[in-house]
Amino acid sequence: MKYLFTSIVGSFVFDNNFNLVEEVRFKKGKLSGKSVEEGLKKKYKDLKKVPEEKLGEVLAFLKKKDYFTQFYNQNLVLTKKKIKSSVSEDLLIIQAISNYIELDKVCNLLSRRLREWYSWYLPEFAESLEDNEKFTELIVERSKKDLMKELGIEDTMGSDLGKEDVREMILLGNEILSLHSLRKKHEDYLQKIMKTYCPNLLALAGVTIGAKLFELGRSLKHLAMLPASTIQLLGAEKALFRHIKTGSKSPKYGVIINHPLIQNAKKQERGKVARSLADKLILCIRLDYFKGEFKALEYKKDLEEKFGQ
Amino acid sequence: MSKKIKNHQIFEIYQEIKGKRIYTKSIVKGTPFSERVVRDGGVDYREFEPRRSKLAAAIVKGAHNIGIRKGDVILYLGASHGYTCSYLSDVVGEEGLIFGIDPAPRVMRDFVFLAENRKNLVPMLSNANHPEEYVDKVCLVDIVYQDIAQKNQAEIFIKNCKMFLKKDGYGLLAVKARSIDVKRKPKGIFNEIRQELEKEFIVADFKSLEPFQLDHCMIIVKKK
Numbered sequence: 001m002k003y004l005f006t007s008i009v010g011s012f013v014f015d016n017n018f019n020l021v022e023e024v025r026f027k028k029g030k031l032s033g034k035s036v037e038e039g040l041k042k043k044y045k046d047l048k049k050v051p052e053e054k055l056g057e058v059l060a061f062l063k064k065k066d067y068f069t070q071f072y073n074q075n076l077v078l079t080k081k082k083i084k085s086s087v088s089e090d091l092l093i094i095q096a097i098s099n100y101i102e103l104d105k106v107c108n109l110l111s112r113r114l115r116e117w118y119s120w121y122l123p124e125f126a127e128s129l130e131d132n133e134k135f136t137e138l139i140v141e142r143s144k145k146d147l148m149k150e151l152g153i154e155d156t157m158g159s160d161l162g163k164e165d166v167r168e169m170i171l172l173g174n175e176i177l178s179l180h181s182l183r184k185k186h187e188d189y190l191q192k193i194m195k196t197y198c199p200n201l202l203a204l205a206g207v208t209i210g211a212k213l214f215e216l217g218r219s220l221k222h223l224a225m226l227p228a229s230t231i232q233l234l235g236a237e238k239a240l241f242r243h244i245k246t247g248s249k250s251p252k253y254g255v256i257i258n259h260p261l262i263q264n265a266k267k268q269e270r271g272k273v274a275r276s277l278a279d280k281l282i283l284c285i286r287l288d289y290f291k292g293e294f295k296a297l298e299y300k301k302d303l304e305e306k307f308g309q
Numbered sequence: 310m311s312k313k314i315k316n317h318q319i320f321e322i323y324q325e326i327k328g329k330r331i332y333t334k335s336i337v338k339g340t341p342f343s344e345r346v347v348r349d350g351g352v353d354y355r356e357f358e359p360r361r362s363k364l365a366a367a368i369v370k371g372a373h374n375i376g377i378r379k380g381d382v383i384l385y386l387g388a389s390h391g392y393t394c395s396y397l398s399d400v401v402g403e404e405g406l407i408f409g410i411d412p413a414p415r416v417m418r419d420f421v422f423l424a425e426n427r428k429n430l431v432p433m434l435s436n437a438n439h440p441e442e443y444v445d446k447v448c449l450v451d452i453v454y455q456d457i458a459q460k461n462q463a464e465i466f467i468k469n470c471k472m473f474l475k476k477d478g479y480g481l482l483a484v485k486a487r488s489i490d491v492k493r494k495p496k497g498i499f500n501e502i503r504q505e506l507e508k509e510f511i512v513a514d515f516k517s518l519e520p521f522q523l524d525h526c527m528i529i530v531k532k533k
Contacts, residue, residue, distance in 0.1 A: 005445075006445065007445045007446070008445055008446045055444065055472070056449065056472075059444075059447070059448050059449040059473065060448075060449040060475065062448035062449070063382060063448040063449045063450075063475075065404065067448065068406050068429075069428070071406065071408075071431055071446075071447075071448070072406070072424075072428060072429075072430075072431050074446075075408075075431045075432060075433050075446055076421070076424060076425075076431070076432060078433075078434075078446070079417060079421060079432045079433060079434045080421060082414070082434040083414045083417055083418055083421070083434060086414035086434075241491060244491060244492060245491065245492065
């Protein structure tokens, strides 16, 4: 009786006492040896797979300097191939949403600086408008005089800066506007990619919450394996572990707090809404992962009826 | 010029004459992790930082015998970016071989770049929880080193040692107590794992890695 063992290095035939009978070494880049195996099977008739308790002897045989470079080369090629094929929609969504969140932060930071800066020039206008994006748009488009006319004032506390000083502010404003437009493009892109990849989740959770769930859950597969209670608390890990360790109050929701259903609920009911929303979300995620039908709108209707909106 | 570096009591590890920093003799040029390099007698010595590597922490804490020698074959589970791996590759030298296993593609990418410079590092994108997946990609090894933050880390270690470790070979297990249970005290967890390992192996050494690594310990075992 003889044993056959195929490794990444080559195919080997051993006899009963695990002495080598024949070996066929693979060339670089050739990773499976089905044809070689079949050839050997024809040559030796009573070939058997190596039983598990005897694997050690085969592996000990392979531990020779002779094979080391081949182990290195073959595994390197294989690993590179695997890394190449590991790029998926999950990754793209995670990168896009991460940048989306970062752009949010940067926009806020720069807008605050612009507001502060512009307040030395025309404080009345900076005070009157809350929305950052609109504020930036207006100061880039219109001059100080126009804005003063709009506000209905004749004199201002701001000093009369020279043209060059104002230009710097306008340049910063343009930069902020382009960041805002990039953010919007990211959102459209996410919408597009999620519509094909996870339509149910998109319909129930919306773009940002859905994508944030991806960021925290790493992938659709991993998300689909999670229980609903974990989905409910994704993004509230700090509070949860504080609760486990010190016995403080448990958190009610993680990133799903921004969902309109929770935002519009009464304060006493929020935890309840979060729980049922998480239940429906996990159903949606599993429908998407196992390529089920489109049911998200039904769930949404259920929830809205249940919580009276 | 006077000498700056002397031998450490462990093979292939070097030590400053003044001070406690430990080094390995670099087999290739370059500093992939922007670490400190000391040049002595025309040879580059790379600093091995105990705050970044659990193996270095164990050595600084006084582990006498880590079992690793020149020319050994090592199975490294949880290779990550390859920080510790790059030093082990210095230790085993060009005649040795290190199989670095990690399931995450992102960190494996960094590891592949490292492995392209060092011909004794073998990158493998597999899950250490399923040793049968990579049984046809490795050979029998002298050392199994594991640094995985999983709940069943002891079970994974025993599984891999049974399959790939040679007789009388050493196994090094870095235990992270926080990934087993956040609530319990680390000491109890370490003792539990130690007892679990004592059923299968001879426990040669046990070192807690405070203050370099919080709630970690290193257990060194020998296969019966």
